[in-house]
Amino acid sequence: MMDRLSSFLLRRLAHVERRAVRRLAVRNGLLTMSTAIVNGYVVGRYAPAFDPSHLTGDLKQDRQWMRDHLTAFLIEGPQDGHGRPVLVPAVPVWPAHLVRRSANETDTNLAAIAYAVRVVAETGYAPSVKSMATLLLLAAAMEQSGVTLRDLVAVLRQPAPVFSVAVLADGFERALPQLIEDTEVAPFGPYNGVAADFAFTDDLWRWVDSETRRIFLQVPADETNRPSRAGLRGQLLRALADGTPVLAVSETHNGVPEQVDLTCDVSLTGDGIDRLLVADLLEAIYGSEAVMRHDSSIARIDAEALTLDDLAIAIRSGRPILSSIEALVGLAALNREDKRDQKDEDKTGSSRRLVTQSPSERREQTSRNAGNTDDRASSTSTSSSKSKGRSKSKPTGAEVIQPEPIDDVSRPAAPPVLRVETLTGYGAAKDWALGLKVDLADYLGGELPWSQMSTKLLLSGPPGTGKTTFARALCNTLQVPLVVTSVSTWLQGEYLHDVLDRMANTFAEARRHAPCILFIDEVDGIGQRASASRPYADYWNACVNKLLELLDGAIKTDGVIVVGATNRPGEIDEAIRRSGRLETHIEIPRPDIPTLAGILAHHLGADLDAITAPDGEVGAQP
Structure with missing residues (x-):
């Protein structure tokens, strides 16, 4: 029981x-x-x-x-x-x-x-086996750590409580925050988790998804996703100053960051999935009598090899208990086999690398494995410098367009150069561009600092309203290069670090061409930040945070005019549109009749007279 x-x-x-x-x-x-x-x-x-x-x-x-x-x-x-x-x-x-x-x-x-x-x-009511198993793991950790439910609720009632939970169960790090968010099992909720690598904005602390929620700061245990020590310290200070709960969840006993471990109010440690937990979970679904009848079958389960996802796959309400038990036995055996295969593959891969290397490379590898610290440090330094050099030369997918000379007398018969001054129907966008032209001249003359100029614009409008045309016209009006990219180009990177590198390298390329215009098409594709427990949240949060850093971060972008274009401005994260980023938002409407007449006049040029002439005058000789 x-x-x-x-x-x-x-x-x-x-x-x-x-x-x-x-x-x-x-x-x-x-x-x-x-x-x-x-x-x-x-x-x-x-x-x-x-x-x-x-x-x-x-x-x-x-x-x-x-x-x-x-x-x-x-x-x-x-x-x-x-x-x-x-x-x-x-x-x-x-x-x-x-x-x-x-x-x-x-x-x-x-x-x-x-x-x-x-x-x-x-x-x-559809009972979630994964949520039930997560609660059972939490209860076991409380028992093992000597923390009562009364103690837990008393700390949670206080402002800015800090919790650390370390349970040796695959999938627990994501399952516990998701349980807190998706259900109201935790008192004083509902809650919404925010990752520690989030770029906070004030509205996230008060209102989420049309519902007032209590925010909690989720500190990732994985070192690859964890912010730097200084960054984590800043996030903790901000959260605790606002009275926000802090939760650090780990699937290892040493995964909780030291800053949280040293300051937490409640620290829970659990051993993970065992046969007792599996029996309790089966009892919750099928009842105690069914568990007692099949006690010998449950004893065959290698519970330590199971994950939370395995429990959710095998145990389902309405399925016979013996079928669930057999599935658990089979899944545990598969997991053990996969681990053995992974170890054999790692050993084989290491041997294969040594066989295919040249004798000198093998000697060098053996020397490094012997533990020559100086050689390792030198090799690491050299590799790091080479890596940095490659990072700068990585292709970004951006296209650099040079401005067309406005006063080119060598081709008098050429069509007029596309400029903002000749555009029709752009309204406030045209006014912004002409004001920027005056400010840019003052900046280049040393009379106006870059910080006092409006150099970041979000241009929105239905497809076909001429957002890309505006960027090309602005390039010719300002007589500066145009660096053209898009979010879809950035997302062509195979992994997250490739995507972030493309973003950073694009801004670096724009700085090398400064003064210039960086045009980012489909900027809404960067998405919005999501709760830390939701699928792929770490990926999209990292992309949004990287763009925020590049728009208004430690690296100055003096000389780079950023224009973002989108058909769906409502899909862009609010933080991207705040002060210092794409704060100026101008919408280009569909052209009306006078605007269409102006557009036709611009493109037809001298041919307009022939089109509008009476039929008897067309082709007539003087």
């Missing part, structure tokens, strides 16, 4: 999940809710919007009836980035063959009403 703490946590998880189902049913119109005061507390009273006479009293049969007729009301509809529904209508259509119960109808049979609400909650 599982202990009291584990049982309580699992019951709380089921309670908050069923409560979320009832709230969803109210939003979709399947349930109605009224408020009442009971013993001085305001409580919600639920009632079905359907006729409860359809129910038979057999919970299994009634759940199946609910799935057959009203499943759509228990599914969360898709939402946009601001938490608004993207479907119209936002709620499902009521089935025509079912009678809708009036909201003013008097509840005569309270037992039937309560049972109908229970059927709704049970039908929509």
Whole structure:
């Protein structure tokens, strides 16, 4: 039998999940809710919007009836980035063959009403095995560390609590923050996790996805994703000054950063997945009697070789317990085999490198393996310098366009040079460009510092409104080079560090051509920062943070005019549009009739007279 703490946590998880189902049913119109005061507390009273006479009293049969007729009301509809529904209508259509119960109808049979609400909650409740296993691992770590639930809640109630959790289970580092975010099992929530390598903006501390949430700072344990010691110190200071909780989760006992480990209020350490945890998880799904009947089969499971994902794959509600046990046994064996194959592959790869090397290379490799510290330091220094040199010469995919001479008398018959002065329909963008032309002349004359100029622009508008044309015209008007790139070009890098290198090298290339214009097309493709526990959040957060650093970081971009173009300005992270970055936002509308006439006049030039001349005058001789 599982202990009291584990049982309580699992019951709380089921309670908050069923409560979320009832709230969803109210939003979709399947349930109605009224408020009442009971013993001085305001409580919600639920009632079905359907006729409860359809129910038979057999919970299994009634759940199946609910799935057959009203499943759509228990599914969360898709939402946009601001938490608004993207479907119209936002709620499902009521089935025509079912009678809708009036909201003013008097509840005569309270037992039937309560049972109908229970059927709704049970039908929509889908227990997450991974969440349950994560809670069981947390409970085991609390028991092992001598921390009670009362102690944990008391610390969480305080401002700026700091927690560290180290559990030896593959997948736990991501699973625990995701559990805190996706459910309300943690008190004083709901919560939204923010990675420690995030570039913070004030609005993230107050409002997220159209809901007020309590932010917690998640410190990554992986050293490759962890910010520098100085950067982490700054993030901790900011979080603690704002009263924000701090959570560091690790899958190793030495993975928590020292700065968190030395200052944490609660430190939990657990050993990971074992047979007792697997038995408790099976008990939560199938009941204690089923676990006792198959105790000998459970003993065959190599639990230490399993991951949280393995538990979620093998154990599913409604599946026979023996099938789940056999799957766990097989997955554990596969994991052990994969580890052995990986070790053999590493050994083979090392031997293959020695065989294919020349004798001198093998001697050099053997010498390095012998532990010559001076040689290793020299080799590392040389390799580092070569790496830096290669980094600077890496292709960025950017195209450098030189301005066309405006006063070129060598080709008098050539069409006029495209300039901002000759553009039609650009409105505020044209005014911005002409003002920049005056400021650039003052800057080159030493009369105006770069910091006092408006040199960063976000240009938006529907496709075909001439954003790229504006950049080429600006290049000719200012008579400076134009460096053209796009976010899709940056994302052609195979790995994250390749993408970040392309971004940094593009800005470095622009600085080498300064003064110049850096035109970034499809800037909305950089995305928005996401919660640390969401899929691929570390990838997109790193890309956004890198762009923020390049736009307004330690490396100055004096002499580089940055113009970003997008069709979807609402998809750009708010921090990119803040002061010092792409703060000037100008929208180019679709051209009206006068604007279209001006565009035609510009492109047709002298041919316009022939087109507009009367039919009798075309081709006439003087």
